[in-house]
Amino acid sequence: MVEPATATQTAAPVMPQLKDELDIVIPTIRNLDFLEMWRPFFQPYHLIIVQDGDPSKTIKVPPGFDYELYNRNDINKILGPKASCISFKDSACRCFGYMVSKKKYIFTIDDDCFVAKDPSGKAVNALEQHIKNILSPSTPFFFNTLYDPFRDGADFVRGYPFSLREGVPTAVSHGLWLNIPDYDAPTQLVKPLERNNRFVDAVLTIPKGTLFPMCGMNLAFDRDLIGPAMYFGLMGDGQPIGRYDDMWAGWCIKVICDHLGLGVKTGLPYIYHSKASNPFVNLRKEYKGIFWQEEIIPFFQQVVLPKDCTTVQKCYIELAKQVKEKLSKVDPYFDKLADAMVTWIKAWDELNPPTAGSSVPNGKAA
């Protein structure tokens, strides 16, 4: 039986790393009470709150946090017609927060995620672990059987070529969840009581060429390296699908990271996921996705990005083109999505104009 940590006050780090280089993006429609528990770990950082749903509602932010808050009216005002690419009535709207941030790193977390405890009972500082993951290299070209070799107490195993030991920059750190696991609706319906009690003390790089289902509940990434590809798609109000936002972004970023020689890590840190969403509601949202993903996965597995796609934006535009070409036949939704992907990039570039000397390619195209 896992439980969330309660006495987090004493667990604050002495020196919060990347305090001025990291924004915490939180989508919400209800309240932000959960921040009280995270206070010792989050208070030094700037928050970007993206308020979904009714913009006339006031979201109460606990005192003492430095934040900016955007509701739908703000999103419409800032993006104008391009606001059409930002989902409404779905937590996918959080990617607006990525776009307006001016920091290098983003950590995003859901408002029903609390501080977890490790097996010794100690409160897990999820943000600190994400930072460790992101600031140390990834190793996508050869699997290390002792997992992340850059962690304390670990290293590369016998047989690991020395030429691959420098690793590549880490673009994404994907954390996990204790208690309510991130299952799809059918699995939730069949196993309503299953809880994730297993604390797997590992971080590992997802190998190049391997796709994974990314979850946006507990995620960090380097905006400079991969930000433009972190579009969470068209979900929610007026859309035929929901609960595929983070996964869509995950497939896009993985293909692009593989192409540009960047790394994606998964594993620690854990957060404690407290709320199980209604599986019947979820089933309605996911229903089409369950069929569509059978086409979507082979599509992403076979994507080849041309060598002249040397920036994330170029990769993403090319990906949008291929989505339109190859997935529109699955459903006209993908045609709309491909257009929205292009709109997103235009909006991103408008809000994040390249500064002089920053048009350097992000990495070597594979």
Add this chain to the structure above:
Amino acid sequence: MSLAIKDDEIDIVIGAIHSDLTSFMNEWRPMYSRFHIIIVKDPYLKEELKIPEGFNLDVYEKNDIDRVVGSSTLGLFSGYACRYFGYLVSRKKYIISVDDDCLPAQDPKGFLVDAVAQHITNLTTPATPFFFNTLYDPFTEGADFVRGYPFSLRSGVKCAFSCGLWLNLADHDAPTQALKARQRNSRYVDAVMTVPAGSLIPISGINIAFDREVVGPALVPALKLAGEGKFRWETMEDIWSGLCVKVACDHLGLGVKTGLPYVLRIDRGDPIASLKKEWEGVKLMEEVVPFFQSIRLSREATTVADCVVEVANAAKERLGSTDPLFARAAKAMLDWVNLWKSVGSI
């Protein structure tokens, strides 16, 4: 979800490079006593083997190896490679093999890990190499596939190989262990996962299990270092054969799992001495890994033996001129497949 298998489908194969196996066998007794055990003595080990009573076992020594494969092939089974003779003569479906300097480990709750049972669980539940499950092995108790995992991929594929891990003395190479002389692995990672298709992995031979009927021919003591010795820091044969296994499994749609079970590996040897003596293996990996990464097997290779032959021919062609060691390895692989056909059972 797991296949039900009987005890008599399993062989435990131990390569004895130490003569006194008393405490080793006694520590493993709770896990091993149900099974048939094959002990193969390093043909170059002079002392008599000391094995405690109470086990169902067959012991093979130099004369036996001579008799079965001929004295000219004896050298193939020197040192750590003696265990491969056990794989050859076994008639069981599953093999579990552990170095003779490893003992049962304790899990974080203090219970002894039954490495045999865990390996068997790994081999008898499906592997999922085509898409990464972020909650690791979905067939473990209390876990499942996560949201976004395609349903058509949820039945998985047969798992042909299970790589376990090591507490205390981890399997680092000599330079790494020499640099971090006091580092010992105390992190118990409670997970089994499938190594994704297309991803290569350095398979350490210290703690493994496999379906002999399926991948036996790929476990071949082919890559013998010039200064090969009786410490793992002085060998690369398991890494080479592991890469063959992975490439064949990827080609044939079979799975390889890594993670649990842990064994406790005893402190032994001096990495600096091994380093001074030989680090040929470390240098060779710079050639070996790109070679395996670039291998493309043909559609005609429909069995593991076929795959081994193609890898051997490719090794001879592409690496033979780099170092004669590779040409010898290629020949050893081809000889092995023939040996397997005549002595072993494919």
